[in-house]
Amino acid sequence: xxxxxxxxxxxxxxxxxxxxxxxxxxxxxxxxxxxxxxxxxxxxxxxxxxxxxxxxxxxxxxxxxxxxxxxxxxxxxxxxxxxxxxxxxxxxxxxxxxxxxxxxxxxxxxxxxxxxxxxxxxxxxxxxxxxxxxxxxxxxxxxxxxxxxxxxxxxxxxxxxxxxxxxxxxxxxxxxxxxxxxxxxxxxxxxxxxxxxxxxxxxxxxxxxxxxxxxxxxxxxxxxxxxxxxxxxxxxxxxxxxxxxxxxxxxxxxxxxxxxxxxxxxxxxxxxxxxxxxxxxxxxxxxxxxxxxxxxxxxxxx
Amino acid sequence: xxxxxxxxxxxxxxxxxxxxxxxxxxxxxxxxxxxxxxxxxxxxxxxxxxxxxxxxxxxxxxxxxxxxxxxxxxxxxxxxxxxxxxxxxxxxxxxxxxxxxxxxxxxxxxxxxxxxxxxxxxxxxxxxxxxxxxxxxxxxxxxxxxxxxxxxxxxxxxxxxxxxxxxxxxxxxxxxxxxxxxxxxxxxxxxxxxxxxxxxxxxxxxxxxxxxxxxxxxxxxxxxxxxxxxxxxxxxxxxxxxxxxxxxxxxxxxxxxxxxxxxxxxxxxxxxxxxxxxxxxxxxxxxxxxxxxxxxxxxxx
Amino acid sequence: xxxxxxxxxxxxxxxxxxxxxxxxxxxxxxxxxxxxxxxxxxxxxxxxxxxxxxxxxxxxxxxxxxxxxxxxxxxxxxxxxxxxxxxxxxxxxxxxxxxxxxxxxxxxxxxxxxxxxxxxxxxxxxxxxxxxxxxxxxxxxxxxxxxxxxxxxxxxxxxxxxxxxxxxxxxxxxxxxxxxxxxxxxxxxxxxxxxxxxxxxxxxxxxxxxxxxxxxxxxxxxxxxxxxxxxxxxxxxxxxxxxxxxxxxxxxxx
Numbered sequence: 001x002x003x004x005x006x007x008x009x010x011x012x013x014x015x016x017x018x019x020x021x022x023x024x025x026x027x028x029x030x031x032x033x034x035x036x037x038x039x040x041x042x043x044x045x046x047x048x049x050x051x052x053x054x055x056x057x058x059x060x061x062x063x064x065x066x067x068x069x070x071x072x073x074x075x076x077x078x079x080x081x082x083x084x085x086x087x088x089x090x091x092x093x094x095x096x097x098x099x100x101x102x103x104x105x106x107x108x109x110x111x112x113x114x115x116x117x118x119x120x121x122x123x124x125x126x127x128x129x130x131x132x133x134x135x136x137x138x139x140x141x142x143x144x145x146x147x148x149x150x151x152x153x154x155x156x157x158x159x160x161x162x163x164x165x166x167x168x169x170x171x172x173x174x175x176x177x178x179x180x181x182x183x184x185x186x187x188x189x190x191x192x193x194x195x196x197x198x199x200x201x202x203x204x205x206x207x208x209x210x211x212x213x214x215x216x217x218x219x220x221x222x223x224x225x226x227x228x229x230x231x232x233x234x235x236x237x238x239x240x241x242x243x244x245x246x247x248x249x250x251x252x253x254x255x256x257x258x259x260x261x262x263x264x265x266x267x268x269x270x271x272x273x274x275x276x277x278x279x280x281x282x283x284x285x286x287x288x289x290x291x292x293x294x295x296x297x298x299x300x301x302x
Numbered sequence: 303x304x305x306x307x308x309x310x311x312x313x314x315x316x317x318x319x320x321x322x323x324x325x326x327x328x329x330x331x332x333x334x335x336x337x338x339x340x341x342x343x344x345x346x347x348x349x350x351x352x353x354x355x356x357x358x359x360x361x362x363x364x365x366x367x368x369x370x371x372x373x374x375x376x377x378x379x380x381x382x383x384x385x386x387x388x389x390x391x392x393x394x395x396x397x398x399x400x401x402x403x404x405x406x407x408x409x410x411x412x413x414x415x416x417x418x419x420x421x422x423x424x425x426x427x428x429x430x431x432x433x434x435x436x437x438x439x440x441x442x443x444x445x446x447x448x449x450x451x452x453x454x455x456x457x458x459x460x461x462x463x464x465x466x467x468x469x470x471x472x473x474x475x476x477x478x479x480x481x482x483x484x485x486x487x488x489x490x491x492x493x494x495x496x497x498x499x500x501x502x503x504x505x506x507x508x509x510x511x512x513x514x515x516x517x518x519x520x521x522x523x524x525x526x527x528x529x530x531x532x533x534x535x536x537x538x539x540x541x542x543x544x545x546x547x548x549x550x551x552x553x554x555x556x557x558x559x560x561x562x563x564x565x566x567x568x569x570x571x572x573x574x575x576x577x578x579x580x581x582x583x584x585x586x587x588x589x590x591x592x593x594x595x596x597x598x599x600x601x602x603x
Numbered sequence: 604x605x606x607x608x609x610x611x612x613x614x615x616x617x618x619x620x621x622x623x624x625x626x627x628x629x630x631x632x633x634x635x636x637x638x639x640x641x642x643x644x645x646x647x648x649x650x651x652x653x654x655x656x657x658x659x660x661x662x663x664x665x666x667x668x669x670x671x672x673x674x675x676x677x678x679x680x681x682x683x684x685x686x687x688x689x690x691x692x693x694x695x696x697x698x699x700x701x702x703x704x705x706x707x708x709x710x711x712x713x714x715x716x717x718x719x720x721x722x723x724x725x726x727x728x729x730x731x732x733x734x735x736x737x738x739x740x741x742x743x744x745x746x747x748x749x750x751x752x753x754x755x756x757x758x759x760x761x762x763x764x765x766x767x768x769x770x771x772x773x774x775x776x777x778x779x780x781x782x783x784x785x786x787x788x789x790x791x792x793x794x795x796x797x798x799x800x801x802x803x804x805x806x807x808x809x810x811x812x813x814x815x816x817x818x819x820x821x822x823x824x825x826x827x828x829x830x831x832x833x834x835x836x837x838x839x840x841x842x843x844x845x846x847x848x849x850x851x852x853x854x855x856x857x
Contacts, residue, residue, distance in 0.1 A: 024496070027406075045430075045434075120332060121587075122586070122587035125525065127583075128336075130340055131335075159329070188318050189315075215427075219552075222560070278430060282427055290418065
């Protein structure tokens with residue numbers, strides 16, 4: 001006599017499905033725990049900063065020992081230092097990435113370079129700061145300056161630029177390179193005319209992300225150039241480039257650190273507003289990189 | 303004309319190639335320089351009043367004592383480890399669970415949204431997180447637990463956990479996605495539920511990648527400076543409860559370097575702390591790399 | 604240079620990849636303005652042999668070459684300008700490769716690399732090569748179309764046009780027809796038969812019958828060694844020099 005087969009769930013199956021539902025719920029909760037802090041943090045910062053969030057906050061300089069006024073000087077300081085450091089790190093990083101992906105033969109040297117990049121990426125930011133103080137501020141004689149801080153930030157952002165460059169280059173199919181070699185193009189000609197143009201989007205995304213990271217970092221600039229107060233012009237073209245390359249400078253991240261934990265008398269809303277400005281700066285740069293990536297994907301050429 | 307342009311191209315090529323190779327090798331130069339420099343700046347301290355035994359075993363950290371400066375790093379090391387372990391205890395389960403959810407359960411559009419959220423979370427600067435710990439979480443902790451101060455081990459660990467979750471989720475999700483779909487299909491065809499697929503097939507299969515994700519989170523936690531500086535307090539002590547303030551290695555350097563005399567003993571001891579930090583981070587990163595790629599650097603399946 | 608005399612010579616050439624042998628003691632003479640076909644089972648070194656002619660074997664990691672390859676008596680591996688050498692040889696792969704450029708730029712790529720800037724000259728090259736590759740009529744109104752968006756058969760003809768764009772004296776085709784339809788294959792084979800009077804053509808045959816259709820001389824390569832080389836008639840006859848040849852051309856193995 002044959003037993004009747006049915007597709008109704010038995011006890012084992014029901015238990016399995018219950019565990020599955022539980023796991024899904026737990027996972028969903030975990031994922032929600034990701035969104036919640038982001039929304040809560042940004043929301044709370046905005047709410048607390050509201051009274052101080054005015055246009056003059058951005059364009060005016062700090063006044064009355066930083067307890068009032070705007071954030072122009074630190075803002076422009078951050079931008080200047082970050083731009084300068086990327087001007088050093090981006091070319092070196094992209095060329096190093098080209099070396100790793102296009103020129104280096106498989107062997108101990110290539111492996112050593114890859115290991116070095118990986119280790120460089122793992123160095124804590126405060127150790128970068130230590131190196132910056134000892135090597136740039138003191139030994140090289142730059143003093144606490146835009147130059148010293150930029151060099152320190154450049155070393156910090158270099159390894160990630162190298163890695164994102166190699167990944168972007170590796171995404172270009174080998175067949176394209178071979179087609180170019182076969183018609184007589186040299187390695188460099190192939191890289192310049194075929195590989196690099198098609199990897200540019202990925203490379204740019206990597207660089208932009210490091211811009212946002214450098215803008216938010218404090219430890220590397222803590223002792224290499226960031227100061228709490230420096231008098232700068234607030235009118236005219238000089239207001240955009242107020243810091244000479246050998247001068248100390250104000251920076252948004254450092255400013256937040258000091259007014260929130262080191263000095264008293266700064267209003268709550270101003271502290272929160274500083275945090276908001278920094279977060280907005282960083283997130284808008286990230287948004288640019290996300291937009292570039294999106295545009296890349298939709299205009300795929302192969 | 304064609305010939306001149308061609309000749310110029312050919313002549314400049316070896317120069318371009320040399321510049322490219324130099325840039326590639328610069329990574330090695332920089333790592334060696336940083337390692338050597340930091341260690342070299344710190345070593346003279348041992349000749350000048352830093353006793354190795356005291357350094358490793360004492361909890362007394364009084365670098366500015368006019369009577370006899372003491373440089374025991376045990377409390378600082380414990381502080382770093384305690385914050386890191388507690389943060390990982392919070393972040394790892396949440397991170398792995400979230401990465402399983404994102405990779406296996408949720409719809410593609412939700413996945414895109416969540417990935418953007420993670421990326422934005424990861425972008426929030428550490429000083430902002432420190433500020434949140436100090437100004438927001440601190441008062442909350444004081445109110446909830448009746449503690450005297452709100453900046454302590456618990457505060458730092460929560461903030462650090464929030465900072466570490468994104469990297470654990472994104473590397474973990476990559477590791478899960480790397481497991482071939484054929485594994486999933488085979489298990490589903492046998493009647494497994496999604497959870498059983500994840501538990502019995504994917505987690506073991508992605509084990510190396512997930513381990514690497516956790517280790518990267520650990521590395522980040524050990525190396526974090528500003529957030530713990532602002533959120534864990536300033537007491538140099540071995541914590542006995544979650545509500546005790548502590549001081550990490552990183553925070554110590556950040557708090558004290560500005561007040562030292564260049565070349566003095568205190569200054570050099572801070573470089574010794576930096577060397578310790580560097581070694582710890584290097585060890586963690588090398589382990590993560592070794593797990594994912596094996597010793598020879600070949601890609602694990 | 605008279606047709607039929609020797610153009611390319613392999614003299615005791617051996618190639619290995621990190622110790623694994625790909626070609627073992629290969630010696631062969633390839634005649635000018637003839638179609639020379641290479642047949643053999645998979646992994647017998649046919650692609651390696653072609654890569655030695657235009658020296659792109661250098662780009663293969665851990666490849667080591669011993670022996671000499673000469674074109675008109677000049678040692679290929681001693682040439683100072685590798686780019687100029689490669690432009691004397693046209694190379695076509697098994698898989699069609701349309702570069703992510705416009706059709707026009709695909710064909711103009713090689714002349715531009717060689718320094719040609721004159722627009723009229725480039726227009727001329729593009730049209731001539733696309734006509735020779737039997738692609739002109741299909742793309743003449745859409746020259747700005749992205750090369751990667753063409754069909755497989757069109758991309759293969761585009762690759763051939765690109766291979767002709769730098770006016771090579773030798774054209775190498777490596778199983779060019781495996782990814783394209785029989786009709787297009789026939790058209791291209793007709794082109795090759797026509798080009799023979801102006802170029803030396805080396806074809807790694809996609810199937811044995813292709814060698815029979817096209818070639819003047821055939822070489823049978825097996826596991827990196829030359830089994831036999833001779834006139835097509837002889838290779839496909841009842842009495843080739845080696846019984847292995849007899850077995851292979853009749854499809855008894857490989």
